[in-house]
Amino acid sequence: MATQRKGKQSIVPEISPVITSWASVAGKKEAQGPLGNRFDIKSDDSYFGQKSWEQAERCMQQLALKTLMKKADIKQEDLELVFSGDLLNQCIGSSFSLRNLNIPHLGLYGACSTMAESLLLAAMAVGGGYFDAVAAMTSSHFASSERQYRFPLGYGGQRTPTSQWTVTGAGAALVCSSGHGPRITACTVGTVTDLGIKDANNMGAAMAPAALSTIRQHFDDMGVGPEDFDLIVTGDLGQHGKDILLSLSQQEGLSLGGKLADCGCLVFDNLSQDVHSGGSGCGCSAITLCSDLLTRLNKGKLKKILFCGTGALLSPTSTQQNLPIPGVCHAVAITGV
């Protein structure tokens, strides 16, 4: 077996896996945002016809997977494996969405980095010759997240300026050993970074150092720099976290300036949609990637991007125990058609 690793933390499959299809499901607020016309499925009903927001999230993942299989024109039995996870306690959005579908499933927890983590593992599984058609999927829901991590919605608490708006949406991508579409050329696994941020309403600050660490590592491992990408797009730092990342990178002599974008700032119009620092949640980077970004890569409008999923590894328990918020970031380099 020839090595498929490069540097300390990066993998480079000998034959680059292809993202042949992608699908996105979005809620009402997301549909009203700048990417509104790019989503496959949009719903005005925050319950998606279900009895609870948690079941709505399960439903969104099922819709995303069904749409993905339809767009890819593959049958359920030809989907060999699904890597997925979400923010809900015990990841019930993911596991319940796959109940009795007879599709092999490996569950992940990477907080809001899950779209990148699942893509990375799908690329590893396909690039290793283990599977030929693997889905990477995740979701989040504003209402299920708020009541789990913060307050009951009915409480109507005031949101702080650095707070972000959890995206209601699910995204899924199909990673294949052959076919037509954008290709995953390299991935970098992140480390758990903790600079002591304790404010659960300032996750951008908690995740920015992890993003910088992984982006730097990707550049070091691969011998590349910002100039090699059309876009370096983080998952959900929000405007505040993006500003921190820019400032931190400048301090280290790394100029990300013109290339840096953040899905949290792409998916909403922060000002007119009153989302404060921007979007967040697993769904944020998932629906941005699995609509606009992959479509632009597929049309040759983007030549190469570094998709950097960012995750804040907190829990309500760790917050209540006054512990800091560790961050993680996984990066996936994707080249256009």
Place this chain on the structure above:
Amino acid sequence: MATQRKGKQSIVPEISPVITSWASVAGKKEAQGPLGNRFDIKSDDSYFGQKSWEQAERCMQQLALKTLMKKADIKQEDLELVFSGDLLNQCIGSSFSLRNLNIPHLGLYGACSTMAESLLLAAMAVGGGYFDAVAAMTSSHFASSERQYRFPLGYGGQRTPTSQWTVTGAGAALVCSSGHGPRITACTVGTVTDLGIKDANNMGAAMAPAALSTIRQHFDDMGVGPEDFDLIVTGDLGQHGKDILLSLSQQEGLSLGGKLADCGCLVFDNLSQDVHSGGSGCGCSAITLCSDLLTRLNKGKLKKILFCGTGALLSPTSTQQNLPIPGVCHAVAITGV
């Protein structure tokens, strides 16, 4: 890239990854059980010197990882990747244990199947030529689990006959591309199975159908049967779930009889230790594998086992919403030295 898959759900790395070292950390009750003298680290303090049970779990994973590196005689910077997860909300046992250690980390959620899931992914990462030294790790804690999934311990609720006792412990295994030790020859990824069990105190019943499904699939994919293994060892079905699995398999004409064991029945003496149906939790299969089983495989006392991690994919929210408990099982075939 040559195919490394066999059948529908199984992977067979061309060069079998080697489990060169393993480490186990156990609580007081576990140390008093039948495997008591096999654990590397034992503690009478359920807090492991920390301020909360959640932090105790974080501490157990750190102890397991430190012990693993010591036993394997490798430095922290030579540990290339850790796959880990746990039962705590948002997997804080795993993520907090790796804070600022600068070790690449991919977080998993497979409920109590996590030891098998992490081993499977470590085998995939090593067998694909991506990494040379990858750790698979997980933990659980009786007290953190009880208060999260069921009742505050002080409530002193009566336990039902089918209930199980969450193991306080952490296990870690080092999977390498070369070296001496038991080898991972094949792995089977499970599907999410749900037969409608809703009793959160009867997880054995919820997981037994998933175990049967994955064991049958492994046999089909690999063209093997019970006769090819010294032991087929499930993660934490407990006595009740093990009886159900035996009964279900007999109905399908599959005789697992003399070969079937369950970590939940190995780790405790069910009767004298008053654990009702047996042990459970991610730590149950983790400390059984990473002490007794791997040692016996390494000494040639076991020639080949099928290690079947079983997970009940419930959450307190899904239980309160009166939803059933989906189960999953991942299998790892390990051959002795």
